[in-house]
Amino acid sequence: xxxxxxxxxxxxxxxxxxxxxxxxxxxxxxxxxxxxxxxxxxxxxxxxxxxxxxxxxxxxxxxxxxxxxxxxxxxxxxxxxxxxxxxxxxxxxxxxxxxxxxxxxxxxxxxxxxxxxxxxxxxxxxxxxxxxxxxxxxxxxxxxxxxxxxxxxxxxxxxxxxxxxxxxxxxxxxxxxxxxxxxxxxxxxxxxxxxxxxxxxxxxxxxxxxxxxxxxxxxxxxxxxxxxxxxxxxxxxxxxxxxxxxxxxxxxxxxxxxxxxxxxxxxxxxxxxxxxxxxxxxxxxxxxxxxxxxxxxxxxxxxxxxxxxxxxxxxxxxxxxxxxxxxxxxxxxxxxxxxxxxxxxxxxxxxxxxxxxxxxxxxxxxxxxxxxxxxxxxxxxxxxxxxxxxxxxxxxxxxxxxxxxxxxxxxxxxxxxxxxxxxxxxxxxxxxxxxxxxxxxxxxxxxxxxxxxxxxxxxxxxxxxxxxxxxxxxxxxxxxxxxxxxxxxxxxxxxxxxxxxxxxxxxxxxxxxxxxxx
Amino acid sequence: xxxxxxxxxxxxxxxxxxxxxxxxxxxxxxxxxxxxxxxxxxxxxxxxxxxxxxxxxxxxxxxxxxxxxxxxx
Numbered sequence: 001x002x003x004x005x006x007x008x009x010x011x012x013x014x015x016x017x018x019x020x021x022x023x024x025x026x027x028x029x030x031x032x033x034x035x036x037x038x039x040x041x042x043x044x045x046x047x048x049x050x051x052x053x054x055x056x057x058x059x060x061x062x063x064x065x066x067x068x069x070x071x072x073x074x075x076x077x078x079x080x081x082x083x084x085x086x087x088x089x090x091x092x093x094x095x096x097x098x099x100x101x102x103x104x105x106x107x108x109x110x111x112x113x114x115x116x117x118x119x120x121x122x123x124x125x126x127x128x129x130x131x132x133x134x135x136x137x138x139x140x141x142x143x144x145x146x147x148x149x150x151x152x153x154x155x156x157x158x159x160x161x162x163x164x165x166x167x168x169x170x171x172x173x174x175x176x177x178x179x180x181x182x183x184x185x186x187x188x189x190x191x192x193x194x195x196x197x198x199x200x201x202x203x204x205x206x207x208x209x210x211x212x213x214x215x216x217x218x219x220x221x222x223x224x225x226x227x228x229x230x231x232x233x234x235x236x237x238x239x240x241x242x243x244x245x246x247x248x249x250x251x252x253x254x255x256x257x258x259x260x261x262x263x264x265x266x267x268x269x270x271x272x273x274x275x276x277x278x279x280x281x282x283x284x285x286x287x288x289x290x291x292x293x294x295x296x297x298x299x300x301x302x303x304x305x306x307x308x309x310x311x312x313x314x315x316x317x318x319x320x321x322x323x324x325x326x327x328x329x330x331x332x333x334x335x336x337x338x339x340x341x342x343x344x345x346x347x348x349x350x351x352x353x354x355x356x357x358x359x360x361x362x363x364x365x366x367x368x369x370x371x372x373x374x375x376x377x378x379x380x381x382x383x384x385x386x387x388x389x390x391x392x393x394x395x396x397x398x399x400x401x402x403x404x405x406x407x408x409x410x411x412x413x414x415x416x417x418x419x420x421x422x423x424x425x426x427x428x429x430x431x432x433x434x435x436x437x438x439x440x441x442x443x444x445x446x447x448x449x450x451x452x453x454x455x456x457x458x459x460x461x462x463x464x465x466x467x468x469x470x471x472x473x474x475x476x477x478x479x480x481x482x483x484x485x486x487x488x489x490x491x492x493x494x495x496x497x498x499x500x501x502x503x504x505x506x507x508x509x510x511x512x513x514x515x516x517x518x
Numbered sequence: 519x520x521x522x523x524x525x526x527x528x529x530x531x532x533x534x535x536x537x538x539x540x541x542x543x544x545x546x547x548x549x550x551x552x553x554x555x556x557x558x559x560x561x562x563x564x565x566x567x568x569x570x571x572x573x574x575x576x577x578x579x580x581x582x583x584x585x586x587x588x589x590x591x
Contacts, residue, residue: 222564283560305564332527333557365555368528372582437556 028095048080099129120251128168272486307339323351326361338376383517395500530554567591
């Protein structure tokens with residue numbers, strides 16, 4: 001290259017860079033489009049504010065190989081801006097060796113983690129990959145050391161938001177990465193997740209199963225809860241990434257995001273009372289209550305299809321991001337199942353990590369019971385729900401809409417147990433240790449069976465007990481702070497939030513750590 | 519065309535059948551209502567589609583995971 005001018009050299013670098021772009025790689029790009037998928041670069045263009053992506057490691061190549069063999073080594077890494085805030089990103093490029101993770105690619109992803117760690121940037125992973133690159137990688141010389149990748153990924157958890165969008169194959173490595181993320185989105189029809197794909201499953205165990213049946217979104221989002229949300233297109237997936245991040249600060253130490261404040265903080269919730277039937281046998285959709293109470297159009301439900309007897313949703317109150325945790329009487333009567341408990345526990349951890357106050361809307365008949373509940377290890381799943389709120393440092397408020405039964409009421413932050421900033425209840429509240437009929441049948445069965453008219457005696461016992469279960473008695477014993485009118489809920493919550501501050505110290509004995517039940 | 523079977527998420531009794539075979543449903547439309555745990559529990563369409571078959575009758579006791587209806591989605 002002797003005699004090469006500065007301009008020549010710049011030109012050569014630009015040509016090397018241009019060769020990486022989709023425009024220079026028409027055939028693999030066309031194949032990717034034919035699969036119904038965008039390229040990694042197209043996805044990044046949708047994700048980031050216009051022209052705000054700074055790539056690093058784009059020019060990598062094997063020591064004795066050519067850059068064109070594995071452009072960017074199959075993963076595009078860098079930092080970009082979403083709504084004006086920097087985030088770190090890796091986007092696996094399926095058009096290069098099926099997006100497989102090679103040694104240079106791993107180093108680049110490690111670099112993204114390092115930048116997120118030191119600069120306090122959210123991490124976004126766009127997953128579309130066959131997993132570990134076996135070609136040249138099936139070698140103890142390389143693999144034995146493993147590297148600090150997962151150690152650092154775990155250390156990143158809770159420091160910055162971590163989001164994964166699976167937009168193609170996500171078996172094996174993709175699932176290992178996303179498994180550590182706070183929020184995982186899958187594109188229905190193209191995304192798959194799981195510890196291994198169907199070919200290895202068949203080779204190892206003989207089980208024959210399709211990709212979709214093993215790890216499609218219908219399975220991994222709706223049935224298993226491995227991922228949090230299934231969407232119908234890549235555009236929706238990227239929108240969901242942006243929406244999720246919009247509620248969270250860039251790191252645990254960064255300032256909170258503030259939304260529009262155009263919905264008056266004291267707006268009466270006129271519709272609220274009519275949304276919740278007084279008859280506690282009747283179902284209703286608690287999402288409508290959340291939408292009525294929260295700032296207009298601010299509600300974003302997290303994990304809507306799994307553990308659906310509970311609702312976890314980000315929203316804003318007076319512009320401030322909050323987390324709503326609610327029982328959903330529309331599904332299983334609002335009972336707390338293992339998925340519902342796991343979903344709530346995870347959501348509480350996320351809200352606590354990033355400083356979002358928690359608002360519990362309680363209408364809980366209790367935990368699920370019976371053989372299937374025990375098989376789901378509900379005893380421990382429910383304990384994790386308590387574990388997470390027990391460690392939370394953020395403000396928390398409870399509002400009993402209707403049923404507040406038993407340990408479910410405790411785990412939903414009812415009463416004084418978790419030192420709420422306010423314990424409120426609507427006039428429809430029924431707070432008691434277990435269902436009235438259930439307690440009569442369990443404890444007073446002998447009593448009414450020996451009566452001359454057992455049915456009448458049973459009813460008499462039920463009526464006596466019902467008279468003790470009354471919102472005024474709950475307020476009378478000072479278990480709750482006050483009874484509020486449904487229409488007044490938004491104003492009261494906003495008043496409390498305005499004085500509740502951001503964090504509180506949770507006094508602990510001099511231990512090193514707590515041990516999660518799960 | 520793909521089908522989707524709606525199954526009982528818990529044991530209970532069928533209180534009402536709100537949609538019949540052949541009817542179109544939107545996401546979250548109530549297809550059946552069950553009673554369990556002293557609650558009326560609506561069983562909703564998990565996706566938009568069409569009801570192909572209702573597999574239970576009113577007042578029928580159903581077990582957890584029993585198929586209740588088949589949708590075309």
